[in-house]
Amino acid sequence: MKRLTHIWFIALKDLKLFATDRGALFFFILFPFLFITLFTFMDIGATEDTRLQLHMVSQEAEGGLSYQIIDALESAGDWEIIVMDYDEAYQAVEDKEISGFVAFPADFTEGIMTGAGTELEVVTDAEATSRRAALYGLSQTIASRVGAQYVIANATIELLIEQGIIAPDDSAAIEQVIQPILAGQGGGEAFIEYRTEKVGEVEEESASNWVIPGYLVMFVFFGAAVGAETIVRERQNHTLERLLASSVRQEAILGGIFTGTAAKGLIQILLFWVVGILAFNLDLGPSPAAGIILSILTVIMSAAFAVMLATLVKTQRSAGSIAVLASLVLAPLGGCWWPLFILPQWMQALAKITPHGWATTGFNKLMLFGADFGAVVPEMLALVGFAVLFSAIAVWRFRTSAVE
C-alpha cells in the first residue's frame, strides 16, 4: 500500500514537472499532430517510390464497370495500378515476378446491374501472406463501395419510378439516371469516391488508417525515449540520491519513474485516438479492444525502454541523442513511415527485431485488413517481450547507475 502511494506520488511529481515544461509539451503533443496533419493532407506518405503497387486484371469487355473502378483507384493516388491480362498476370505470379493480383470476372458489370452479385478473384503467391492480406482488403473495399453505388443507383431509380417521373420499362431513361451516378459526374469526383460516406455501412478508406498508427508508435516511443533525459536529470540533480536515502523502496522509485513516463504516453495515445477518430475519420477495425491494448502495450514497452536507456547512459545529453537516434532508426525500420507489407521480404524480416515493427504490423492487421483480436495476439506478446527485456535491464542497472 505504502509502496503504491510512493509510486503514485513519484509519477504525479513527474507529471507536474512535465506540465511546467512547455518544450516537452510541444514535443509530446503538438508536434505529432502537426506531423500527422501534414502527412495525411499532403500525401507525402505515398510518394512515387513507396507507393503500393497493385496488379489488376479485368476479364470484361472495354467500357465495363471494372474499368471505371480501376480508373478511379488509379486517380485516388494511394497506389500505383498496373493493369494486365489474366494469363499474363497468372504467369507472373507463378514466376514470382509479382506477388498477386485482383481479377474482375467477365460478368462483373452484369452481376452488379442485375443485382445477382459478383465475385472478385484474388490470386496471390502462397508465400506472400501480407500481400495476400493487402489485396484481400482492397477487394473487400471495392466490393463494399460498388455495393454502395448499386444501392444508391437502385434507390434513385425506384424513387423516380415511384414518383412517376420515369416509366419502369424506359431503359433509356434509366440509363440516363444511372450513368452519372456510376460515373460520379455529379461533383466531378471519381466513381469510387462517389457519395459513399452517405451510405451507412460503407466506410471511407483513408490514408490515416496507417499514417496515424505509424506515427502513434513513432511518437509514443520518441516521447518516452526523450523522457529518459528527465530520468537522468533526476540523477544529476541528486534528487535520486535523496530518494534512495529516504524510506522509499527501490522498486517504488523505479515503479514511480516508469509510471510517470507511461502516464505521459497514455495521454498521448488518448489524444491520438480521439483526434484520429474525430478529425481523420480513423477506423479502429472490427476489434477496437485489440487496438487499445496494442496502444497501451506500445506505451508500456516505450516507457520501459526509456527507463532502461536512462540507466545505461551517463549524461542527459547522451540520453537525448541516443533517444533521438534510436527513434529515427527504429521508426522507418519498424514500418512507421510506410506500411511494412509494401517492403521487400528482407526488410520485413528486419522489422521483426524492432518493437515498432510488431506494433505497426498489429495496427495494420486491425485497421487495414480487418483482422480480429486473435490475429494480433502474437504482436501483443512480442511487445510484452520487449517490455520485459527492457525492464529487466533497467532493474539490473538501476542501483549501480544511481549515484554519479
Next chain:
Amino acid sequence: MAEEFLVAKELHKSFNEHKAVDGVSFTIHKGENFGLLGPNGAGKTTTIRMLSTVLKPDSGDVTVAGHSVKHDSDAVRDIIGFCPQELALYEELSALDNMVFFGRMVGLDGKEAKAQAMKHLEMMGLANRAKGKIAKFSGGMKRRINLAIALMGDPELLFLDEPTVGIDPQSRNNIYETIEGLQAKGMTILYTTHYMEEANRLCDRVAIIDGGKIIALDTPHNLKSQIGPPDKVTLEDVFLKLTGRSLRD
C-alpha cells in the same frame, strides 16, 4: 557514555583503482554532533553515502540503531535524514511542493507533510516564499531548503554533507542556528565540512579525514590541546601539523 547509535567498521570504497575511503571506523553516540573534517577529495561524501545506504561499501559495515546498512538497509532508511552536498531539489516546483513531496517519500500523509513543511520553512525564515519556484531562489535560500527537506519526518539521525558550502553569511547563520536548535532537542547529527571554524563551533567530536583515512578523532578541544593551548591554536593548525598541508588546498 551515551548509547552507541551509529557504528562504522572498516569501511572501504574504491572507484576504479582509486581508494576513496580506505578503512574508516568510528562511532557516533546518541544525541551527539559528530564532525567529519577534511579537504576536498578526502572521502567525506563517499563515507556519508555509505552510511546513508546510497552507496554499497566494498567491505566493512555500518549499523544504525543496530540495523546493518548491508543487510537491513530499509530499516536504516526509516531512521535517517539525508542532506546531500549538492542541491537535491526540483527546480521547477515550489519550495512547498518539494518539501511535501519528500515528506510523502518518508511516509508522512498529506496533512502532516504540509504542516511539517510549513514548520520547517518558518524555522528557515522562508515561510513567505513557500509557494515560490526553487529556480527563482538565491543560492543561500536553496541551501536552506535543501537542509529543510532533510528534516522532513523528524529523523533520529541526520546526515549533513557540507550544508553551508558557498553561501552568504545570513543563510549560513540561519543554518547554524537551525542545527544548534536540533542539537538542543537531542537529535544525533553527522556533519561534514572543510571549514574548521564550523567544526569547532558545532561539533562535539571531530574526525579529521584525509586520503580516505581518519587521521585523528577527538573533541575539538582535545585535538587542539595536542599541539598547543586550545584557545590559541585552530583545527587548521592541527591539520597542518598532521599532514604538512593546509586544509584549504
